[in-house]
Amino acid sequence: MPTTRADQHRFRLPTLTGALRLLPWLVVGLLIFAAIAAPLIAPYDPIKNVGSPMLAPFSPGHPFGTDGFGRDQFSRILHGLGPMMFVSVGAVALAVAVGGAVGLISGVMGGWLDWMIMRAVDILMSFPLILAAILVLVALGASTFNLMLAVAISQIPIFARLTRALAAGEVVRDYVMAARASGFGMLHVMVSEVAPNILRPLLVQATSVVAVAALTAAALSYLGMGARPPEPDLGYMVKEGQELIFIAPEQTILPGLVIAIFVLAISFCGDQLNEREGG
Amino acid sequence: MSAPLLSVRGLTAELGSGAQRVTALRAVDFDVRRGEITAIVGESGSGKSTAAMALARLNEGPQGAFSGEVRFDGMDVLSLNSRALRSLRGQGIAMVFQDAAAALNPCETIGDQIAEAMVVHKARDWRAARAHAIELLGEVGMPEPARRAGLYPHEMSGGQRQRAMIALGLACDPALLIADEPTTALDVTVQGQILALLKSIVARRDMGLILITHDLGVVAALADQVLVMYAGRIVEAAPVAEFFDAPHHPYSGDMITAASVALDAGGRLATIPGRPPHSGDVGESCAYAPRCARASNQCRAALPSLEPHGTRRRACFHPLDDA
Amino acid sequence: MTGPLVQIENLTVRYPLGGGLGARGVLGLAPTNLEVQRGELLAIVGESGSGKTTLGRAMLRLIPAEGAIHFDGTEIIGLGRRELAQMRSRMQMIFQDPYSSLNPQKTVGRTLSEVLAHVGIPRAERRARAEELLSQVGLGADAYPRLPRAFSGGQRQRIAIARALATGPDLVVADEPVSALDVSVQAQVVNLLLDLKAERGLTMVFISHDLGLVSAIADRIGVMYFGRLVEIGPAARLSRSPAHPYTALLNDSMPPPSVAAARATLEAAAQTGAVELPSLMDPPRGCPFAPRCGHASASCRETPPALHPHPAGGLVACHHPLNTD
C-alpha cells in the first residue's frame, strides 16, 4: 500500500550511508590533485610519440596503453583533466557572476527593466543549450578558452533566471521594505540585504551545474570544437577512440569513463549540498 | 445521562524523531457528548491541535506515537486496524481544518471533493453523490450551491471555502466534528457567520463538536464545555458559564483578563509575563508557575494533578477560588 | 511648528494588473484625505483587502502613489531620491511578521548599527547606542551579537521596534504589529509601544484588524473598507456609537469573552447573509458596502458617498449614517 508509507515521514536512509558520503568529495579532491600535478606525475609527454608501438595493451610502463599515434594514454588522460575542470568550473563561475548580477538587478529593481532583461533571457533560452554553444564557438573559433566562454554563455541565462527568481522571492519580504523605510538605497538593498540571502542556494545550484557544464563541454569537444589536436582533450579522445572501437574499444571507453566519474562525483557532492540546503 | 460519544483517558502523544522527540500531550482526559460543543482552548504549543489530530490518528507514524485510550462509540480508536480506521474517518469523525485554501484539493471541484467521501464510504455512484453534495452545500448556507459545486477552491472567497470544508466534513453523517481553528484565517465579519453555522449544525444533527481555538470570544459564543490546555496538559475543565464567571486556574483568569482588552489606571493593557513554553518543554512541576502571580515553592517543585471540584476539574495548588 | 504632522491629500494607489508593460491598474487605495495630529495614536482598522496596509505604506512613500503627502510641512511625493532619504529617518515602520521583517543573515547588532550609521552616528558610539535601544525595548545587551533566528516572535518584534526607533523618528507606522504573536504576548508588545510613544512623544499610526484592541488604545480610529476610508473619529465615539453601518458590523462581529454578550453577537451574525467583498476588477458604482448593508437605498447603489462631518464628531462616508441624534 504505497500511500500509507508515502504520507508518513519515514526515517530517511541517506543515498550513500556514512563513510560512503565522503566518497564523492574524495574523488573530486583526487581528480583536482591529479589535474594540478599532471606535469609531475605523468610518465610521458602527452603530445609526442614515446617510441612505443601504437595501441599497445595495458602494461606497467603504459598503465592505460598507448593510442593510435603511440602516445601514452595515461599521460594524455592526466593532462586532459585540467582543461576539463578549467572549462566546467570556469564556465560556471563566469555564468554565476554575470547571470547572478543581471538576475539580482532584474529581481530587485522590477518594473520595465526586469521585463526587458527577462525577455532578453527568454530569447537566449529559446536556443537549445548545445546549439547556442556551437554558435558561440563558431563565432570565436575553437580553443579551450573559447570552449569555456561558450559554455558560460549558454549557462548565463539560466543563472540570470534562477537569481532573479530567488531575488524576487526575497524582495517582497518585509526586511527589504524595512531597509528602504530606513532610507537605504537600492544598491544597499541589492548588495547588503538580498545578495547574502540568495548566495547559498545559488552556490549550491552552481555546484550541480558544474556537472552540466562538464557534460556540455565534453560534448562540444567530441564534436571537434574544443582544444585543437594534438592537445589532450578527453571529449575529443572519445571521438578519436570511437574510430577504433572494432580493434581497441578501451581507447574510447577510458577517457569517457574519466569524464563520467568526474561528473558523477560532482553530482553527488551537489546532491548532498542540496539536501542540506533543503533541510 | 447517556454514555459519552467520545471518551478520552490518559491520552499521551510523543512527536518528532530522535533528539527532537517531545511529549506534546500528557495524560489528557475528557468526554464529549452528542449535541454538545466542547472547546479546547490554548496558545500555540499547548497541544490543542495535537489532541485534535490524535483523535483520528492523523499525526500517527514514525514521527508520532500515542498511548492511553480513545473510545468512540464503543470502539477503541487507538487499536483499530487501518481498514476500520478509514471507516471511522469521515463516517464517525470528520474534521474541519483552519486553512481551507490549503486543505482543499486545488485541482478538483468542490462538488467532486465532497462527493468522493460518499463514493468511498457509501459506495454511491458519482451522480447521486454529486446531487447530495449540492444539498450539503445548501445546508451550510452556500449561495447558489448547484453552481458553486462546479467551482474550484481558488474561485471562492475564504468564507465560502470554509463552508465547503464544513460540507465536506458532513458528507457521511459523522457523529463527531472536530473544527481546528475554523475561523482564525477569516475576516471578523465572516467569522461570526461560520460560528453560527457550526452551532446550528450541531443542534440540527445532534452531533458532538470539538472546537479548537485560541480565542476566548469564540469559546464564549459557542461552547458548552471548556478545556484549557497549557504545555500539553489540561489545566482546567469547566462548563462555559461557570468558567467565564469564575475561572479557577490562574492561567484561565489571566487569559480572560487579557482577552477583555482594556487599559488599566496606568494606561496599560493587562498582560501575562513571559511567554508560552514550547511543547514538551516542561518537567515535573506546574508549567505555568514561571508566569503565575500565585506561584509558590510547591508549584515549582511538584506537579498539580487535575482534580474534580464540583462541576469542574482543575490542576492547581492555589486556585483562584481559594482567595 | 503647529498643525498636523502628516497631511494627506487625495492619496491614491493603483496596482498594476498582470505583468508586462502598460498594464491596466486596479485601485488599491481610492483618493484619500487624512490628517495625523502631532502626538496622537491614530488607528486604521479594516479587514483583509480593505487597503489599510496600502495606506500605511503609501503614507511613508514605500510604494508608488499619486496625490500629496505633507510631512511636517514638506510635500514628500514630489521629493527627489536624496531629499526623501533625508526625510526617511523621521518616519519609520514596524511590520506585521517579525519572521520576515528582520534579515535572517544579519545579527541584531549589525541591523541596528547599519541604521545608526545611516543616520550619521559615529562608529565609536554605535554599539552603545544599539545596546541602549535594546534595553529600551526590554532586551539585554546579549542580544547584540545574535541572529534573528535565536529569538521568539515577541522578541523579534521588540528588535524590529528598536530598529524603527534607531533613526529617532517623529512618526511610526505600525502595521498589525501584534497579530502574528501569541495572545499572551500581544499585550506585552502593545504596552511597550504605548510606553515608548509616551516617553518619546511619538506620533503613531496603528494599523489593525482588531477594533476591540484599538478602541482601548487609540485616540482616533479610521475605518477602511474596499480601499476607502469610510469613517474616522474619536475612538470612544466609534466604539460606543458608530456612524457607518460597516463600523457597526465590525463592532458587533467580535464576540467578547463573556458568555451573554458573545451569544448575542452570534445571534446577530447568524442573521447576516454570506455576502462578500465586491471585485476589485469590477468596482461597484455606488457605495461598496451597499450590497451588505441593511440601510442601503437606491442612492447608495448609484452615488458613492463622500466623507462628511458627523454630528457626534468625526467624519463618515455614508448616505444614511447611524446615531445622528
Added chain:
Amino acid sequence: MGGEVFRRLIFLPVTLFFVATLVFLALRALPGSSIELLGSQFTTAGLKEQLIADLGLDKSIWEQYGIFLGELVRFDLGRSFLTGKDVSSMVGETLPVTIELAVASLVVMTIAGIGMGLLAGAFPGTLADGLLRTVSVLLFSLPWFWFGIVLIIVFVLWLGWFPAFGRLPSSVDYEAVTNFVLIDAIILGRFDLVVPWLKHVTLPALTVGLTTSGVLMRLTRVGVIETAKTDYIRTARMKGVPGPRVFFRHILRNVALGILTVIGVQFGAMLGGSVIAEVVFGYPGIGRMTVDAVLNRDYAVAQGGAIVIAAFYVLINLATDLSYRWADPRLRRGGR
C-alpha cells in the same frame, strides 16, 4: 488566459527574428571566409568569383543581412554551396528524422523517469528509493555521446542485437512521402519498414531517453513526496479515502501537472541531445546536418538548420506552456 496566449503568440515571431539575427551574426563572425577554406577545390579563378557573387559574399554585411531576412520571410533558406541542394528541402528531409528520434527518446524518458520517480516517491527513505536515486544521478552524469558509444560496443559489437549506423538499412528501398517512417508505412502500406526502423532507432533513443530520465525521475519523486505532505492530502485521508486511491487519484493528479512541464522542457532539450546522438549513430537528422554544415562553413545550411531547430524549440515550449495552462484549473479559470 486568452490574453496570455495572444501575448505569447505575438512574442513568437519577435523571438524568431532575434534568433535568426543571432545565428546570422554568429556565422558571419567566424574567422576566415568559407571560400578560403575550400580554396583548393576551385580549379579556376572565375568559378570562385562566380560563387562569391552567387552567395552574395561580395556585398556589405548589412546588405547580406537584408537579403537574408527578406529570404527568410519568404521561407527561402537558400542553397548549400557545397552540394547545391535547396536548404528547405534538406530541412524537409532531416527534420522528420529528428522529430522521430526525439519522440522515441521521449517515450523512453517518460517511461523510465516517471516509473522510477513514482516508485521512489511512494516509498521514500527505503532502500529502493536510495537505489533509484543513485541510478538517477548515474544516468544524469553519463556523457551522452560516450553512453551511446558504450551501447554500440555492447549491443552491436558484442551482442549484435542492433545495427550501429543510420536510420534504415541501405538495402531497404524507401521512397519517402512525409519522411516519417511510421506515417509512410501506413500511407504506403510498407509495414516491412517498421521493424528495421525500430532496430535502428532503439539505441539512439535509449541514449537520449535514459540520460534525460534522471531529471524527470527526481522531479516526479520530489513532487510525490511534497504533495503527500500537503494539507489537502491530509483532508483526503481524513475523508477515509484508502491509501492507493489517495496515491493515484489525489497525489498523482496534482503531480502530473508538474511532470507535464518537465516533459515539455526536456523535449526541447532532447533536440539538443539529438544532435549528439545523431553524430554518434550516424543518424541523418537535422542536428547532424547542422553540425556538419558548421564544421564545413556551409553558411546557408548551418543558418537554416539552426533557425529551424530554434523555431521548433520555441514552439514546443509554447505548446508546453499552453497545455499547462489548460490543464491547471487555477490558471485555466480565473487565475490570479
